[in-house]
Amino acid sequence: MVEFTLAIPTYNRAKYLPIILERLRSQVDLENLSWEIIIIDNNSTDDTADVIHSYQAKWDLNCSLNYFLEPEQGVTFARLRAVREAKGQLIAFLDDDNLPAPNWVKEAVNFAQEHPQAGAFGGQIHGAFEVKPPENIERIQGLLAIRERGDKANLYDPINLSLPPGAALVFRKQAWDESIPNKLIFKGRLGKLKVAGDDFELLLHLHKAGWEIWYNPNMHTYHQIPHWRLEKDYLITLARGCGLSIYQLRLINASNWQEPIIFIKIFLNNFRRVLKHIIKYRNKLNNDIVARAEMEFYLSSMLSPFYSLILAM
Structure with missing residues (x-):
């Protein structure tokens, strides 16, 4: 039985994938864990498929590396596809530009075991800026999916929309299956307006069903932020x-x-x-x-x- 699925939705980010896959090859203390990695290619037009197939041919990690094409555009459809394909009791999502610390998977599994009422939880997401960010960037760092809430585990506050971002987020599959509908409002940042809300929508359904949403300070991820994401x-x-x-x-x-x-x-x-x-x-x-x-x-x-x-x- 697979205990842990790590899903990476991706769209036209082929150059980022080798970096994150190498980080996953370096995860520690997982000898007794049954886990898998799945790549959800959200209709990419670059060489994403070729990159993954090349890795599959030489993959020697003690977990499977699987590739799925999801032609329906939008990160929501990629996540729903990941859940359908996942075999794990826990499903972790990593964005293709998020680099996990070597113990990220281990700390995710440990936290889930210690907090059985946690339907979902995220960790610390630090900004890995390509260039020096604007002064006072911490006031809007939440927009860039950066979360640094201290060194103690604590509950999020869904009532006031205090929630973790979808990047580097772990769901309990039971909670997802019981709480989240197949038809969702938000599809991802599509069109000119780039309306968000897709990650919070999932978590609010969990909260509505009575599951807790936690912050795990022992899971560290580094969000690669290129210079153009800091432009006005x-x-x-x-x-x-x-x-x-x-x-x-x-x-x-x-x-x-x-x-x-x-x-x-x-x-x-x-x-x-x-x-x-x-x-x-x-x-x-x-x-x-x-x-x-x-x-x-x-x-x-x-x-x-x-x-x-x-x-x-």
């Missing part, structure tokens, strides 16, 4: 995509009668945040990338109820 236009697009998902995410754990209340609260709370931000940074918004990204997130969050109404038309 990219960060603004990222912030906008996260903000536009807020209203729909809030509705997942809400009753029908609460919808108009949530609509009003999101609009008014973020309207207040926008005004405060303008007053505080009114002379810096054109030049301060971090402040500008924050402003975009507040504006998009404020507009997210109306965005949801447009989608429903």
Whole structure:
């Protein structure tokens, strides 16, 4: 019986895959673990398939390396395919630009054993920046899937959308099967708006079903962040995509009668945040990338109820 499945959804990132596969070859203390690695190629047009097939031909690790093509575009479809193909009782997702520490798999398995009510858990994700990031990047590092919540394990707070990112995230397959529907709202960062919410949606369904969501400080991952992900236009697009998902995410754990209340609260709370931000940074918004990204997130969050109404038309 396979205990642990490590799934890597990927799209046109062939040059990154050898790096992460070598990291996985270097995982320690797994002699007694039955595990597998699966690559979900989300309709790539580069040589992703060739890279994986080349590795398969010379693979000598004590786990299988499997490749699956998922032609339906979007990380949600890649994750759903991974779950269908996975044989493990635990399913871990690593983004193709996330490099795990040598003990990442071991610490994930240990944590799951120690926390049987954990439906999902993430660890520490550190930024591995190609260039020096903008000043005060820590204010928006969550947009870049960076999580550093200290050295003690703690519960996330789904009610307030305090949740781990989908990168470097471990699910208990039982929790997934019992809680997460096959048809989901968010498909991944597709189209011009790059609307996010796909990872939080999964976790909110787990929470709704009564599972706990944890932070495991002993799992360390390093997110490779190239220079272009720190440019103003990219960060603004990222912030906008996260903000536009807020209203729909809030509705997942809400009753029908609460919808108009949530609509009003999101609009008014973020309207207040926008005004405060303008007053505080009114002379810096054109030049301060971090402040500008924050402003975009507040504006998009404020507009997210109306965005949801447009989608429903």
